[in-house]
C-alpha cells in the first residue's frame with residue numbers, strides 16, 4: 001500500500017535527519033513566489049535548476065499553471081505571499097510538453113462517466129473551460145502573467161516574470177521579463 005510505503009520512508013527520513021535540520025523562517029529568503037505546473041518531472045528538478053533551496057521560495061502549483069478568472073485561488077495565494085510573507089517578485093513558469101496542452105473534453109467526459117459521475121452533472125459544466133486546457137504553452141504563460149499583473153489586489157510594483165521550462169534538460173527561456 002502506498003500509504004505504508006510513505007510512512008516507512010517518513011520514519012527513516014525523520015530518524016536520518018533528526019539532528020541535521022535547521023529551523024527555517026516561513027518568509028522566503030529570496031522573497032520570490034513561483035507559480036508553476038504540477039507536472040511530476042518538475043519534482044526535485046525545477047528548484048535546483050533555478051538555484052532555489054528549501055526556505056527560499058513560496059511555490060504554488062496547479063494543473064497547467066493556469067489562472068482561469070479573477071477569483072482564482074492562485075491569486076489568493078500570491079496575495080498572501082506578497083502581503084503576509086514578504087514576497088517581492090513573482091515567477092510564472094510553464095513547461096514544454098505539458099499534459100494540459102493536450103486535454104480532450106470528450107475523453108474527460110467519458111472517463112468521468114466510467115468513474116460513476118452522473119451524465120447530467122457532467123452536462124451542467126463547460127468541461128473545456130473548467131479543466132482549463134490550452135493549445136499554446138507560451139500564450140498560457142502570457143495569460144497568467146497578464147491576469148496577475150492586472151489584478152486589482154496585486155500591487156503594480158511587483159515584477160511578474162514569465163518563463164518556459166524544459167522538463168528534459170532544465171533549460172529556461174524568458175517569455176516575459178517582468179522588469180520591462
Ligand SMILES: [Zn+2]
Pocket residue numbers: 037038039063064065095097098099100
Ligand atoms: Zn504541465
